[in-house]
Amino acid sequence: MSSTDSAEKLARDMDWNLLRTFVVLAKSRSITEAADTMRLKQPTVSSALKRLEDRLGKRLIDRSPGNFRLTKAGELLEKEAIEIHGAILRLSTLMRETVDEVRGHVQIAMASHVICPLFDNTLTEFHKTHPLGTLSIDISASRYAIDKVMSRQASIAICLVKDKNPALEYKRLFRxxxxxxxxxxxxxxxxxxxxxxxxxxxxxxxxxxxxxxxxxxxxxxxxxxxxxxxxxxxxxxxxxxxxxxxxxxxxxxxxxxxxxxxxxxxxxxxxxxxxxxxxxxDVYAVWNPKARLNRAEQAFLDMLLAQIDTTPMSEREYV
Missing domain, CATH: 3.40.190.10 (Periplasmic binding protein-like II)
Structure with missing residues (x-):
């Protein structure tokens, strides 16, 4: 069987619920913790992991005594599974927008207690210009904010950045x-x-x-x-x-x-x-260029980037 045929068979036979389970497992310290998070029994989660490993032909998590960590194959799968999971979550939003394209929701993942007049001005301008648009701000650690953008669960992140992921776009918001x-x-x-x-x-x-x-x-x-x-x-x-x-x-x-x-x-x-x-x-605005943005998300992102581009860095340094 050719590599193309193998890939098509994997895509056809894959149970996407296994990937959802793996996303939770990858962020957990044990199968028991993952089971508690998903409100499932431990054997159910263990079985799901084994089926996924059998389907892929790779060991994904090192479960030797005293260890519970991703293998190299597991690390690669986690990145892809997060993005796939996020795309599936956004399907319902995209379907709603086909009914009324004027409305849209902007989900902002933000580090705690960001004080930035430029960002606040963008919120004001967005609401005045698009009163039917809605926003929500979810406070989380910067690394989780970036994960949400990568998985397309958030429209944009406002956060600190350790290492830039080449799959994402970054713009310094303030210092x-x-x-x-x-x-x-x-x-x-x-x-x-x-x-x-x-x-x-x-x-x-x-x-x-x-x-x-x-x-x-x-x-x-x-x-x-x-x-x-x-x-x-x-x-x-x-x-x-x-x-x-x-x-x-x-x-x-x-x-x-x-x-x-x-x-x-x-x-x-x-x-x-x-x-x-x-x-x-430095605090950055981070977004996923591969994400299919709704009209509200695109409008908010455009407004924020315009504010950044037209405001000198000297006015975006807060002491």
Whole structure:
């Protein structure tokens, strides 16, 4: 049998529910966890994985003792399965739009607590120009926001970017600068003329993506340069929750300077060194050029890109 015939047979015989199950398995730490997520019994999920592996002739997940991770074949399949799953989910939306092409929904996947006047202006313009269009904003960690765009479950993502996926398009929306802060109960709160050496050994809180290999690498370097305690006592993917941990006094932590100006004025947070040359982090608009956008999605994307293109970068840097 030729490779073309084999591919056609696979497409004809494939049970797409197996791919849906595999998408959940790929993001889980065990078959039991995946079964709980899908509200199925563990043997049912195990059987589905075995059938998929038999159908493809490849081992997809290493399930040896103490291990549950994707094989190389599994990693490749996950990328394709996410995109296929997203395309199927969008079918119902596309069918609805054939009835009334004027209406459309824009699903925005966004990192937590994005403060950007340019983006807000786009929301205002979109609503005024297309009052029948609807929007929803789903807050999630940046990597999950990008997954949603890749799988076509979201129209656009507003998020941090670690590595650019060549299958997606990126446009820098704005740049923000991070500083280190402490809360009212911290011993350094309210002290003037502090130096970086004064921070040495203090406990720290931060974002779950505050690692050398992640998008907040510059923030990680800032914390290391301040010689803070290596052990991070509290983490969250949500900016509001990192802010809560800092104000509660668990430790010193990083936050975007422009986002917390009111907290500083209200006495909830205190800025710590370094005061000069704070690390810069870029926030991007990310979209999938292969996605078939409805009229509302395309209009919103066009408006946002126009706003970016006509606004100098100097006006999109927030300190």
């Amino acid at each position: 923000e600068y991070f500083g280190l802060f402490c809360g009212p109960s911290h011993p350094l709160f309210g002290l003037e003329n502090l130096r970086k050496t004064d921070l040495a050994g203090h406990s720290t809180v931060s974002f779950v993506t505050d690692h050398m290999s992640e998008a907040l690498r510059q923030v990680t370097l800032m914390r290391a340069d301040a010689d803070l305690e290596d052990r991070v006592v509290g983490t969250s993917a949500n900016l509001e929750e990192v802010r809560r941990l800092i104000i509660a006094g668990l430790g010193i932590g990083p936050l975007p300077i422009h986002v917390v100006k009111r907290d500083i004025d209200d006495g909830h947070l205190w800025r710590l060194p370094p005061y000069d040359a704070p690390p810069a982090v």
